[in-house]
Amino acid sequence: MTDGRLEEVIRTIGAPRILVVGDLMLDRYVWGDVGRISPEAPVPVLRVEREENKLGGSGSVISNLACLGSEVSCCGVIGDDYHGGLVTAELEKLGVGTEGVFTVRGRPTGVKTRAIACAQHVVRIDNEDTSALAGDFEDQIIAFLSDIMPTQDLVIISDYNKGLLSEHFARQTITLARSHDKHVLVDTKSDDVTKFAGATTITPNREEAERLTQTKLDSRENMQQAARQLMIDLDLDFATITLDRDGVALCSGESFEIFPTHPVEVYDTTGAGDMALSIMGFVIAGGYSVEDAVRLANVACGIEISRVGVSPVTREEIIARIKEMHHLIPSKIKTLAEIARIVEEARRKRRRIVFTNGCFDLLHIGHIKYLQFSKAQGDILILGVNTDESVRRLKGPSRPILDQTHRGQILSAIEWIDYIVFFGDDTPLELLRVVRPDVLVKGAQYSRDQVVGADFVESYGGEVRLAPMVEGISTTDIVDKIRERYRNTD
Numbered sequence: 001m002t003d004g005r006l007e008e009v010i011r012t013i014g015a016p017r018i019l020v021v022g023d024l025m026l027d028r029y030v031w032g033d034v035g036r037i038s039p040e041a042p043v044p045v046l047r048v049e050r051e052e053n054k055l056g057g058s059g060s061v062i063s064n065l066a067c068l069g070s071e072v073s074c075c076g077v078i079g080d081d082y083h084g085g086l087v088t089a090e091l092e093k094l095g096v097g098t099e100g101v102f103t104v105r106g107r108p109t110g111v112k113t114r115a116i117a118c119a120q121h122v123v124r125i126d127n128e129d130t131s132a133l134a135g136d137f138e139d140q141i142i143a144f145l146s147d148i149m150p151t152q153d154l155v156i157i158s159d160y161n162k163g164l165l166s167e168h169f170a171r172q173t174i175t176l177a178r179s180h181d182k183h184v185l186v187d188t189k190s191d192d193v194t195k196f197a198g199a200t201t202i203t204p205n206r207e208e209a210e211r212l213t214q215t216k217l218d219s220r221e222n223m224q225q226a227a228r229q230l231m232i233d234l235d236l237d238f239a240t241i242t243l244d245r246d247g248v249a250l251c252s253g254e255s256f257e258i259f260p261t262h263p264v265e266v267y268d269t270t271g272a273g274d275m276a277l278s279i280m281g282f283v284i285a286g287g288y289s290v291e292d293a294v295r296l297a298n299v300a301c302g303i304e305i306s307r308v309g310v311s312p313v314t315r316e317e318i319i320a321r322i323k324e325m326h327h328l329i330p331s332k333i334k335t336l337a338e339i340a341r342i343v344e345e346a347r348r349k350r351r352r353i354v355f356t357n358g359c360f361d362l363l364h365i366g367h368i369k370y371l372q373f374s375k376a377q378g379d380i381l382i383l384g385v386n387t388d389e390s391v392r393r394l395k396g397p398s399r400p401i402l403d404q405t406h407r408g409q410i411l412s413a414i415e416w417i418d419y420i421v422f423f424g425d426d427t428p429l430e431l432l433r434v435v436r437p438d439v440l441v442k443g444a445q446y447s448r449d450q451v452v453g454a455d456f457v458e459s460y461g462g463e464v465r466l467a468p469m470v471e472g473i474s475t476t477d478i479v480d481k482i483r484e485r486y487r488n489t490d
Contacts, residue, residue, distance in 0.1 A: 013286030022058025022158030024076035058158035064278035067312030075100035227251035352378030355437035375416035
């Protein structure tokens with residue numbers, strides 16, 4: 001597959017109708033800082049800074065699909081409690097109907113609470129009931145599935161082994177879907193995978209596949225043997241095994257292939273399995289091949305594991321990563337939406353964000369010293385660069401000398417710059433409101449009162465620092481010298 005083809009696939013998928021059946025849960029994140037050990041016991045004391053609620057379990061798959069633009073229907077159970085109300089509210093925010101969400105009195109909604117400090121998980125607390133549902137409840141849910149199944153393009157089963165997917169219910173769901181010629185993709189935490197026999201595929205990770213097949217996946221031969229065993233034993237159309245850093249193994253018919261990942265810095269593997277399942281379902285429901293689905297799942301999972309916590313991945317982010325992987329655009333150049341995501345992650349990891357801006361037309365030693373100083377003020381340097389149009393407004397109709405494409409590519413080669421974002425306003429004030437840097441750097445030719453955004457940055461505790469300037473050199477001086485030197489030459 002060409003790079004352009006992969007981008008075309010994710011761009012052109014419409015809004016496939018996907019039914020997600022599985023264990024609905026609430027994921028609670030408690031973000032804070034650990035500065036001491038408790039005097040009561042040898043455990044860290046977390047000072048809470050903020051809290052966040054997200055859909056968990058099968059809800060994670062639902063969130064991923066909704067973010068991609070799929071028309072999602074869901075089926076699962078919640079308790080008649082406060083947390084069940086939060087799950088329902090989160091579904092409604094995504095525009096997902098709750099007709100298939102059944103309330104079980106006396107059964108708590110599953111909640112996983114994760115405490116996180118400095119991008120590290122401190123503890124996880126689970127509150128759940130994993131007992132099987134009563135038979136009459138299963139009958140109600142199956143009746144709902146019978147009504148909705150003909151309208152769906154694909155079914156995803158997300159089984160966290162929390163009591164919903166009994167052997168009877170799982171078999172009934174798969175039989176019903178296949179009778180309507182619907183693909184069924186399954187991800188399960190259960191050791192009893194035989195109840196999912198007849199599905200299109202299941203998507204175990206390396207550890208799960210080793211346990212299910214009693215095969216150590218330490219060689220290509222063993223991976224192929226395990227995948228083929230799953231496909232034959234469970235009567236699957238194809239078998240997929242996610243292999244963390246090694247990519248995804250796909251066994252289909254007589255063919256076997258391992259699709260490698262693009263190397264990324266891994267921060268948190270939570271949610272990677274759900275992301276792979278979501279992307280594969282989305283692509284296959286959109287009418288594309290299994291191979292397309294696996295390749296795109298690899299790309300999306302690479303984005304997911306480079307973040308802290310679980311969050312959906314957009315089509316735009318996938319397209320940008322594809323271009324980065326194949327050097328179609330400099331990887332440092334980001335959109336405003338991407339920068340917003342980057343700074344959110346950086347703050348979670350307690351990294352010090354530095355921002356500066358300028359036209360950077362015809363780079364010279366003054367620019368290099370300035371950028372070196374800026375990077376030294378923190379961990380991440382984000383550079384705001386004026387677009388061509390804004391440079392013309394600021395510098396006159398003869399500028400810039402180099403257009404923004406060339407300026408962006410040249411700046412991308414400078415090691416001290418982490419990210420570049422273009423802005424078209426005359427000042428970077430709106431960009432600053434998104435970045436909210438810890439440090440704002442400008443040249444010492446300005447006074448503190450002349451620095452645009454200084455009051456804003458200092459209002460939340462940020463700092464303004466003035467970089468020493470290299471005397472006697474500027475882009476304007478260079479342009480004037482060139483004009484003077486070659487004024488009378490042919």
